[in-house]
Amino acid sequence: MKKILTLIILFNIFLCTNLFAAKNLYVSYKKIPTTVYKNQRFEVIVKALVTTRNFDYLSTTFSNNKNINVINPNSKWEKVSDDVYENRYYFKAKQSNFRIPDFNVKLVNNNTTIDVSTLGAVSINYSDIAKGDTRFSDIIADELVLKAYKTKQYNNKEALTIIDIDAVNSNLEDFKLDGISEQGISNLKDSYPNQNLIYYFVTPVHNKKEVFTYYNSKTRSFTEVVIPLILQNELVSTQTDLNPNDSSFEKYKKIAAVMAFILFALLFVWKRKKILLIIAVIFFIISVIYIIPNAKGIVKKDSYIYILPTKNSTIFFKLSDDQKVEKLENKNGFIKVLGIDNKFIGWVKEENFGKN
Numbered sequence: 617m618k619k620i621l622t623l624i625i626l627f628n629i630f631l632c633t634n635l636f637a638a639k640n641l642y643v644s645y646k647k648i649p650t651t652v653y654k655n656q657r658f659e660v661i662v663k664a665l666v667t668t669r670n671f672d673y674l675s676t677t678f679s680n681n682k683n684i685n686v687i688n689p690n691s692k693w694e695k696v697s698d699d700v701y702e703n704r705y706y707f708k709a710k711q712s713n714f715r716i717p718d719f720n721v722k723l724v725n726n727n728t729t730i731d732v733s734t735l736g737a738v739s740i741n742y743s744d745i746a747k748g749d750t751r752f753s754d755i756i757a758d759e760l761v762l763k764a765y766k767t768k769q770y771n772n773k774e775a776l777t778i779i780d781i782d783a784v785n786s787n788l789e790d791f792k793l794d795g796i797s798e799q800g801i802s803n804l805k806d807s808y809p810n811q812n813l814i815y816y817f818v819t820p821v822h823n824k825k826e827v828f829t830y831y832n833s834k835t836r837s838f839t840e841v842v843i844p845l846i847l848q849n850e851l852v853s854t855q856t857d858l859n860p861n862d863s864s865f866e867k868y869k870k871i872a873a874v875m876a877f878i879l880f881a882l883l884f885v886w887k888r889k890k891i892l893l894i895i896a897v898i899f900f901i902i903s904v905i906y907i908i909p910n911a912k913g914i915v916k917k918d919s920y921i922y923i924l925p926t927k928n929s930t931i932f933f934k935l936s937d938d939q940k941v942e943k944l945e946n947k948n949g950f951i952k953v954l955g956i957d958n959k960f961i962g963w964v965k966e967e968n969f970g971k972n
Contacts, residue, residue: 640668641723641731646702651741653831656756657687657708657787657808662719662735664693664701671725674701680737681717683710687808706808708787712742745831746838750794755830757786758809760841767845768923771961775821775847776923778802781813785833788813793828802934819845873902911943914970915953921962925950943969 647661664674674693678686687706696702707716719735746752763780770776781788788811793799799817819826826843877899884892915921919935925947941953950963 639731640671641666641674641721641733643719643721643733643735645735645738648738649740651743652709653756653833654742654744655708655710655754655787655790656833657706657785659785659809660705660707660716662703662705662721664703664721664733666699666701666723668723668730671723671730672727673724674703675722675724676703676705677720677722678717679720681715683714684708684716685710686717709740709742712744714740714742716740746829749829749838751827751829751840752794752838753828753830754790754792755783755786755788756833757783757788757830758832758834759784760786760830760832760839762841762843765843767847769821769847770818773821774818775823775845776816776818777826777843777845779813779815779817779843781815783811783813785809786811791815793817793826800934821847873899877902913941913943913953915939915941915964916968916970919964919968921953921964922950923962925952925963941969 642665644663644665645660646663647659649658649660652658662676666674676689676691676693678689685708687708689705691703691705693701693703716737718737721733721735722729723731723733745756760781760783763782765777765779767775767777781791786809789801789804789806791801791813796817796819799815801813802816803812803814805812817826823845825845827840828843829838829840831837832839877896880892880896880899883889884896915935915938917935917938921935939955941955944952944954944961946952946966947963949966951966951969952961952963953969954961
């Protein structure tokens with residue numbers, strides 16, 4: 617009887633020892649916001665306490681989230697002390713009834729899970745700011761800097777502006793300007809928390825400035841940014857319009873060629889001299905060349921539209937769909953095109969141009 621009792625005690629001791637020894641992972645929140653805003657990117661720092669050194673890595677999966685995006689789900693855990701590891705996750709809430717996910721953290725050794733710990737979601741307040749503010753750009757940032765801006769003539773009535781913006785802890789992918797029909801992202805570099813945005817927009821040529829606001833999450837206030845629209849002339853310094861077919865000079869050349877043909881044709885009928893016939897034929901050929909409409913084609917989806925026919929030229933924008941265009945001229949491996957439906961003008965690389 618004593619032997620049986622001793623065995624039971626030893627078994628319980630063994631069971632309790634292994635039960636407590638088996639727990640090698642404890643997770644908790646180190647940083648989590650109390651309030652977030654619509655489309656704001658926000659940071660959650662999760663801490664893991666690991667009580668064993670016999671493991672290869674930590675991994676995280678997410679569950680039970682609602683109306684929220686995990687920006688960096690594959691973020692790596694970093695060791696901050698002997699037994700403590702941290703991970704920074706970024707989220708963006710879509711609606712007020714969002715729920716951050718549960719964090720399911722695994723301790724893995726030799727491709728085998730040796731421990732699992734789940735960190736449950738907590739409630740975070742939600743605020744939809746700047747309702748009805750037409751100048752609000754939908755940007756929430758700790759810091760935003762307008763690095764550079766440039767305005768060029770787009771056509772006779774409109775100007776194209778390119779802006780270069782840096783921001784910290786921001787959502788530059790949501791940037792927009794109210795009341796402007798033609799605008800978009802030319803390039804977005806996302807090394808979160810740092811972002812860089814190259815953005816274009818088209819305004820009436822008489823506009824002198826464009827003003828937008830963003831919400832500064834550090835000062836908890838709206839900050840105004842003014843973009844001066846100072847027209848640069850180098851793009852069209854030798855043209856009256858980006859479309860050479862619409863320029864007054866081109867129209868005068870066409871009229872002159874036709875008038876010259878008619879004049880020398882009449883002179884030939886009157887004088888009957890062979891040289892007059894030859895000159896009339898030459899001007900007839902020139903007139904036909906001028907009058908023949910430009911070739912039409914397709915510019916492929918995802919093609920870049922450039923301001924100038926050079927590799928280092930500023931990009932107008934990127935096409936979201938195939939576009940029907942009129943071919944205006946060729947230069948340096950680029951083709952100048954006029955959008956038939958969307959009425960844009962710019963240069964595309966020859967390999968991006970195709971026939972109907």
